């Protein structure tokens with residue numbers, strides 16, 4: 001969003017929640033920018049109609065965005081991530097472009113890494129399943145628009161892995177959590193997948209990353225990058 005505002009592109013945000021301090025900080029950083037905020041739900045056609053007025057493109061970030069949250073609330077996960085995506089597509093102007101924040105979770109636990117972009121979808125949890133279904137919804141919507149002689153929709157789906165970088169990142173997300181603990185010399189724990197559970201104090205993070213996480217080249221590589229990133233903060 002900051003890049004868009006920096007480029008003087010008008011931005012409308014539609015979200016069920018917003019934080020006054022975050023909004024105030026963005027407005028202070030980009031005085032005179034055209035930033036509109038609509039508090040609403042992507043499943044609500046009325047809210048969407050307000051937010052979509054005059055838009056040239058849509059970046060759909062709204063979601064139940066964590067595996068754990070989806071496990072705790074499966075109906076909302078499917079409803080927001082799949083039906084919500086459908087509603088957004090239906091509400092946007094036919095000339096608008098569309099970018100979907102999808103997830104590498106659509107691949108599940110692939111046999112080898114890196115996997116190719118066209119590797120089969122085999123989600124291992126309800127979050128991944130909802131993201132894969134949202135992709136299907138987008139593909140169907142775009143194909144239908146094209147075959148019915150309407151405008152060709154320029155749509156792209158980005159299968160993100162670990163997003164970080166905002167001061168407002170969820171503190172429990174992987175990279176912010178590693179960085180915070182590294183900076184405050186607290187234990188760093190890596191769990192999940194088939195790796196062993198390892199803990200380390202921050203000063204030995206690099207060493208732990210190199211020698212402690214044994215299974216799988218990717219994990220060793222990732223851990224090194226996270227360690228390097230935390231040292232650059």
Ligand SMILES: NC(=O)c1ccc[n+]([C@@H]2O[C@H](COP(=O)([O-])OP(=O)(O)OC[C@H]3O[C@@H](n4cnc5c(N)ncnc54)[C@H](O)[C@@H]3O)[C@@H](O)[C@H]2O)c1
Nearest residue numbers: 015016017041042061062063065101102103160161162163
């Ligand atoms: N963070 C990551 O590492 C990661 C990785 C892969 C994919 N993604 C995807 O990228 C997108 C953004 O991720 P994030 O980490 O910023 O998530 P986030 O949880 O910080 O942001 C999602 C936003 O969607 C809003 N939202 C939820 N339900 C809504 C609804 N019904 N109507 C309107 N707004 C609603 C939430 O209030 C929140 O502000 C998500 O689609 C997520 O699935 C994130």
